[in-house]
Amino acid sequence: MNNKTLLSFDFGMRRIGVASGQNVTKTACPLNVLNAKNGKPDWNEVDILFKEWQPNHIVIGLPLNMDGSDQVITICTRKFSHSIHHRYNIPISLHDERLSTKEARSTLFECEGYQAFRKRNIDSIAAVIILESWLEENSL
Numbered sequence: 001m002n003n004k005t006l007l008s009f010d011f012g013m014r015r016i017g018v019a020s021g022q023n024v025t026k027t028a029c030p031l032n033v034l035n036a037k038n039g040k041p042d043w044n045e046v047d048i049l050f051k052e053w054q055p056n057h058i059v060i061g062l063p064l065n066m067d068g069s070d071q072v073i074t075i076c077t078r079k080f081s082h083s084i085h086h087r088y089n090i091p092i093s094l095h096d097e098r099l100s101t102k103e104a105r106s107t108l109f110e111c112e113g114y115q116a117f118r119k120r121n122i123d124s125i126a127a128v129i130i131l132e133s134w135l136e137e138n139s140l
Contacts (some may be wrong), residue, residue: 017123
């Protein structure tokens with residue numbers, strides 16, 4: 001099995017959580033949160049991430065309603081996904097992210113208590129959860 005580097009994004013209209021991971025150990029670690037304006041990140045910051053990590057694959061959390069239907073942010077996430085693919089020409093997988101933020105909050109609370117509930121932490125931990133969940137279900 002070849003070692004592949006992946007980046008994961010937990011898309012949001014104001015913040016985009018980011019995590020990096022690799023397929024051998026199927027683990028990920030949180031990176032800095034990207035600030036966004038109406039869902040648009042500073043593409044220079046994204047360029048720096050891609051240059052530093054040189055990912056082979058991208059995983060983006062797909063926000064769905066509990067019944068599996070799309071919500072407004074689902075459409076924005078798909079647009080973000082298309083922008084990433086067009087800009088970097090790297091394979092992208094969209095991964096169901098239902099309950100990832102709830103799980104991120106629980107994980108942070110267990111580790112750091114109430115102090116951990118800074119939105120920046122939650123977004124990147126959610127990106128970790130999305131990526132590790134995708135890695136468990138898929139192989140590269």
